[in-house]
Amino acid sequence: MRSRELMMSGNQNNSYTPIPIEEKWQTRWEHEATNTLSPQALEEGENSYYNLMMFPYPSAEGLHVGNIYAFTGADVHGRFQQLTGHTVFEPIGFDAFGIHSENFALKQSLHPMDLIPSNVTNFTRQLKRMGGMFDWKHTVDTTDPSYYRWTQWIFLQLFKSGLAVRKEAPVNWCPSCMTVLSNEQVVGGRCERCNTPVEQRHIAQWFFRITEYSQRLLDGLKQIDWSETTKKAQENWIGRSEGAILNFPISVEEDETTSLDHLTQDELSSVTINLKTIEVFTTRPDTVFGATYIVLSPEHPLVKEVTSDQQREAVQAYQKKTAKLDLVARQKTEKTKTGVFTGGYALNPATGTVIPVWIADYVMMTYGTGAIMAVPGHDQRDFDFAKAMDLPIKQVVSAEKKSKDTVTDILQAYSGDGVLINSKHFDGLSVAEGKKAICDWLKTKDMASVHVGYRLHDWCISRQRYWGPPIPIIHCDECGPVAVPEESLPIILPRIENFKPDDSGVSPLARLEEWYLADCPECGKTARRETDVSDTFLDSSWYFLRYPSTDSEDVPFDSTITRKWLPVNCYIGGNEHAVLHLLYSRFITMALYDIGHIDFQEPFVRFRAHGLIIREGSKMSKSKGNVIIPDQIxxxxxxxxxxxxxxxxxxxxxxxxxxxxxxxxxxxxxxxxxxxxxxxxxxxxxxxxxxxxxxxxxxxxxxxxxxxxxxxxxxxxxxxxxxxxxxxxxxxxxxxxxxxxxxxxxxxxxxxxxxxxxxxxxxxxxxxxxxxxxxxxxxARADTVEMAIQINGKLRATITVQAEMDQEELEKLSRAEKNISRYLEMGTVKRVIYVPNRLINFVLESNNA
RNA sequence: GCCGAGGUGGCGAAAUGGUAUACGCAGGGGACUUAAAAUCCCCCGGGAGAAAUCCCAUGCGGGUUCGAGUCCCGCCCUCGGCACCA
Structure with missing residues (x-):
């Protein structure tokens, strides 16, 4: 009987033939719906376990080894959970919107609406072939209107709660992809996708205010079981830094050759017209006595006000030059510092000295207040600038307590710990003490406030492209941007044959008048639809919420099922998404929690980043021609x-x-x-x-x-x-x-x-x-064990004895060992170390010594 | 520059402070076979020695310990991430 079964699975001579066996079981799993959860099982499933892996982008090349590696690792986990008594939900889907597909379609002169379905078919075949326990009844395709309807719905929830705002901002523009990129998609000043240097442009964009959540996103990390590397990457990305905002009042113009050091503070105050103050963010308020000049970012709004008439031409020229400069050139750390004196002055709130205000492109408008107090003695960048522009350098922190002298010819900035010098009554304090004391002192004069800065920027979700979900907003001349009513969703992405982006900076959808003209939902007048589509990362920031609820057409996620299955028990994926997808998913989850749609704040209880597969010691790449084709293996x-x-x-x-x-x-x-x-x-x-x-x-x-x-x-x-x-x-x-x-x-x-x-x-x-x-x-316990016998920690013999043998008996047996007795004669035993079931170590004192 | 991870045989890699090199690949020898494939068995870090056995070896240099691949201090190198972030 058994041999008949083997015959049926293709075995003639009883040897292992994987191909027919695998076909047989894949067919059977499908027919018997072995891995599919019924609606009832989703609602009632005992001991539920949501086993998630990062859904793939369905490329034309098909699954690559990296995909299979990650999915297999996740699937092994899911199958183990299943075998140990869990009801496992292991879904898979397709992240098919985005520049990737669009660019590929353009290159091949195909339409993404034709390309994607065939890619998905191919991926599905391959995914089934690798034998994952995927629930094929609950898949997701981000390009399907029944999915992106809810992506648009999520946008509306954020819009209505004030978390989606439209603002004109300098953005990263990729001249090759002809679109705006998020900061995360810019790598070293270049487009992550095509490596083209990124330019700055000013366009009105939709932003999600993720920065409102900086601290929560940071705090949440402490409570989730994630790979340390991933948590660290998010921590760095959020980039919290504690410091203070100090106020430097703009001073009247002064002849720059005149030294004002001899004036008392009162005298200075009297010449100061408190028009405006320049706010600077610093993590080193203790060095304020060493601030010898101010630098504004060239884009800073106060540049206009501080600039003197004589300097105006030079300042504007510099601003122009910077604006044209792409971000690669601007962010080159090695390049020599440039900048221009504005002709204006500010008052150092600590010293009372009037110091010059400069503009320079090494100060970024996008971080802190866009202005710094320059302390060339203790900041290398300021030091370099001061050297280049011949500005004064003042030492206010000394590494050693004794050297209180003012070093005029230092070779580099000192940013280490030490004691304050040249800082009036704060002299002698440590850096840490000085930070607090000086901050407190300036606070009493209303010149300082404690401030925590974050590196994280708001999430720009607008894309001037075609292949994405249209942003569900109608722009009305009367009412401004108005939300599309939820019942009108989805806003279907129309099929257009010419979807190629151009340099105008507007989406291809803007060429389709019959599509973008719509009545304003509020006043009924003719208005225009938003023609930008949303970022792919929005599609993937909530897909795990959709999987268990794909049977529901009227809600994005069923509340009963969501309560049962979420948050995700285990999520496995690549660390390349540590700060993109994984941070956005956490943000969207928190936002939906705040709005009241879900009852948890962290989407993934456990996350594990898998490693990368290389081949024969080197990275796989198409250009090297060393990629593994999974189908062939x-x-x-x-x-x-x-x-x-x-x-x-x-x-x-x-x-x-x-x-x-x-x-x-x-x-x-x-x-x-x-x-x-x-x-x-x-x-x-x-x-x-x-x-x-x-x-x-x-x-x-x-x-x-x-x-x-x-x-x-x-x-x-x-x-x-x-x-x-x-x-x-x-x-x-x-x-x-x-x-x-x-x-x-x-x-x-x-x-x-x-x-x-x-x-x-x-x-x-x-x-x-x-x-x-x-x-x-x-x-599992062994009855005999092999024990190591050591002399002075060196292995000299092994002996197999009864497990759990006591020290005395073991010692006796050990001493009887030929090689051991030889050593023992050479000295006297000073000490015996005994580790049960492991070893015995005789510590000798040499007779010769 | 900052933050991670790592550096062990010919190769991929194992090792709660306790017998370094498990498991596998490659290599060598043998069995079965007309032959090949498949399978099975044995050997396999370096050096000295007939052998018993000894010495050396986990990137480098120190340290702690009866005992260090593992812990501490100082370096070197590789790979990832961040980066004029104030």
Whole structure:
């Protein structure tokens, strides 16, 4: 009977044939809806476990190894949870909107509306072929109106609560992609996608006010179980820094050759007309006595006011030059500093000295207040500038207590710790004390306030492109920007044949008058639709909320189901999304919580970043022609082998080196598992072999501990070791030794496991029950152990003894060892270290010495 | 420059402060076979030695410890992230 089943799965001679076996089980899983949750199961599922992985962008090239690596790692986790008694929901979908698809379509002269469906079909085929336990009844495609209807709905929720605002702002413009990029999409001043230098433009854009959430996003990190590297990346990205805002009153013009140092503060105040003050943000208020000039960002609004008539021409020329400068050039750290004196002055609130106000492009309008107090003695950038412009440098912090002299010819800024000098009555305080004391002092004069700055910027979601969800706003001349009524959603993205962007900075949709003309929902007059589409990252910032609720058409996420399944139990994905997708998802979740749509603030309880796969020691790239084509590997070895090998390469969170020959190991291993299982079918004598039994329980223990920790490579190694013990010296395997092995290999090689499981006479899918083996600590315990015998910490002999042997007896046996007695004669034992079941160490005092 | 992660055989990699190199690849030897493939068994860090055994070895230099790949201090290198962020 069993052999007939094997014949049916394509086995003529009882050897392992992965391809027919995998086809058979993939078909069966689909027919029997093994991995699909019914609406009822979604509402009631016991012990629910939401196992999420980052959904792919469906490229024309198909799944790459990186995708398969990540999905396999996540799927192994899901299958393990299933086998240990959870109801696992493991969805997959497609992140198909965005510049990526659009650019590819343009290049190939295709329409994304034609391209994407065929890519999705191909991806679906490949995803099924790799044997993931995906729930194909609950997928998501961000380009489907039934999905982006709700993306637009999310925009409206944020708009209505004031978190979406339209503002004109300098933005990053990619002249090649012809669109605005978010700060996150600019890498080193270049477009992340096409590496073109980014330019500055001023366009009215929609922004999400993520900066309102800076502190919450930072605080939340402490409570979630995420990869440390990812948390650290977010922390750096948010970039909290504590400091103060200090006020520098703008002073009357002074002849720059006149030194004002001799004037008293009262005298100075009398010549100061308090028109305006320049606010600067600093993390070093303790160095304010060393602030010898002020620098405004060239775009700073006060530049106009401080600039003197004589300097106006030079200032405007510099502003013009900076505005033209792309961000790459501007952000080059190495370049020599440039700037122009405005002709204006400000009053140092601490010294009472009048100091010059400059503009320079090394000060950014986008950070802090767009203005700094320059302390060249203690900030390298200010130092470089002061040297270049011949501005005074004053030392106010001394590294050593003794040197109180004013160093005039220092070679570089000193930014370390020390004591304050040249700071009047604050002299002698430490940097930390000085910060507080000076801040407090200036506060009493209304010249300072404590301030926390963040590096994080608001999230610009406008894209002047075609391939995205139209932003659901109608611009009315009377009413301004008006929300599209929710019942009118979705605003369908129309099919237009010429979707190529141009340099005008407006979306291709703006060429479609019949589309963008619409009645104002408030006053009914003819108005214009917003023609920008939203950022792809908005699509992916909430997709995990949609998955369990794809059966609901009238709500984005069903409240009962959402309460049951969210937040996500485990999320696995690449660390390249540490500060983009993962931060935005957290922000959207918090915003929806505040608005009252969901009852949790963090979307992903646990997140693990996987590592990267390289090949034969170097990065894979199309240009090098060394990319692995998954289809070819699967065709040759089967999905089970591919999966197992990928998980065996190295630690999942670190990635690994894909060596072509290496796949032989796991391949042979699965062959051997199969053969051993078939042998055990014919030899079911159930004789107890304590050696094998002990190893089995040790293995179960190790694998049960390690799989949830994603330590897959060592788990597979443990299974290999176990099989080596089972088969050692040609030993005949027994079924009770193999059945648990089959279950433990199942997360990695699910098809093989199912087939053997069926051969063992089970009619139900292995994954339909709680089949994970239990271990007994008793049975895992060894009765004899190999002990190391050391002399002065060096291994000199090993001895196999009864486990838990007491020190006295072990010492006796050890001393009897030939090599040990030899050493013991050479000195006297000063001390004996005994580590039960591990080692005994004789510490000698040499007789010779 | 700042923040992470890492550096162990020919290679991918293992090791709660306790016998370094598990597991696998490649390589060598053997069995089975007319032959090949597949499979199975054995060897495999370097050096000395007939052997017992000894010495050396986890990027480099110090330290703590009975004992350090692991902990501490100071460097070097590789890879990721951030970066005139005030």
């Amino acid at each position: 699967i065709e040759k070895y089967g999905a089970d082998t591919f999966r197992t090998y990928l998980m065996f390469l190295g630690p999942f969170d670190e990635g690994g080196d894909y060596q072509d020959d290496g796949i032989q190991g796991p391949h042979g291993f699965l062959h051997r598992v199969w053969e051993t299982a078939m042998l055990s079918l014919q030899n079911d004598k159930q004789e107890k072999d304590s050696n094998v039994e002990r190893k089995l329980h040790q293995t179960i223990q190790q694998v049960t501990d390690q799989i949830p920790e994603l330590r897959y490579n060592t788990s597979i190694a443990a299974l290999m070791e176990y099989l080596n013990v089972v088969r050692s010296k040609g030993r005949t395997p027994q079924r009770c030794e193999i059945e648990p092995l089959v279950v433990m290999i199942a997360p990695f090689a699910p098809h093989l496991a199912e087939e053997i499981w069926e051969s063992f006479g089970h009619s139900e899918s292995l994954f339909s029950g709680v089949n994970w083996p239990e271990y007994s600590a008793d049975k």
